[in-house]
Amino acid sequence: MKKLVQIFKNKEVVGRIFFTIMILFVFRIGAAITAPGIQVNEDTLDSSNNIFALMNLLGGGALQNFSIFALGVSPYITAQIIIQLLSMDVLPALSELNKQGQYGRKKIEMATRYLTLMLAAVQAYGIIQTAKNTDWITFTFEENFINYAYVVTVMVAGAMLVMWLGDQITSKGIGN
Known part of the structure; x- marks a missing residue:
């Protein structure tokens, strides 16, 4: 109990805890905002027989x-795994960057972010198509390339914002 009291006497720790809670609050707000042009069909959600239940659990209910x-x-996690695997002497350029200290880490982090952007677009399109084909969602607008691209872009932006929120927690909050 004394340790807990000491922790809350430290203003820096209290500030970091408060910051982390605020970021989590922002995430929960974003998780409640449905993607534009999408209507979720609640009656088709059967969490007992599909992979969406697991993905929903891992994604914080979003x-x-x-x-x-x-x-x-x-x-982002997928991109990190791919970059780490490729930097294990599969791609010599990444292996060299890995050995260059801080400069190399920054370059690898930038490559990870670019790969995250591409993977997010592929995953967003895949989730939209799968959800549409299983009648989990319906579009409230005409189904054409522009509208698909719009929803994919919104979901990619959401993934990048979540990644940024995670970075903020790592730098100014509690945890990583």
């Missing part, structure tokens, strides 16, 4: 509403 944060941090 997928159930087909929210702007539906992708969560999964594109």
Whole structure:
């Protein structure tokens, strides 16, 4: 109990905890905002027999509403894994960057972010198509390339914002 009291006496720790809670609050707000042009068919959601239940669980509940944060941090985590695997002497250029210290880490982080952007677009399109084909969602507008691209762009922007929120928690909050 004394340790807990000491923790809350430290203003820096209290500030970091408060900041983290505020970022989580922002995430929950974003997770409640349905992607534009999408109507979720609640009666087709059967969490007992599909992979969407697992994805929804891992995404903080954002997928159930087909929210702007539906992708969560999964594109970023996937990109990190791919870059780490490729930097293990598969791509010599990445291996060299890995050995260059801070400069190399910054370049690898930038490559990870670009790969995140591409993976988020692919995942967003895949989720939209799968959800549409299973009658989980319907579009409230005409189904054409421009409208698909619009929804994909919103979901990619949401994934990038979630990644940024995670970076903010790492730098100014508690945890990573």
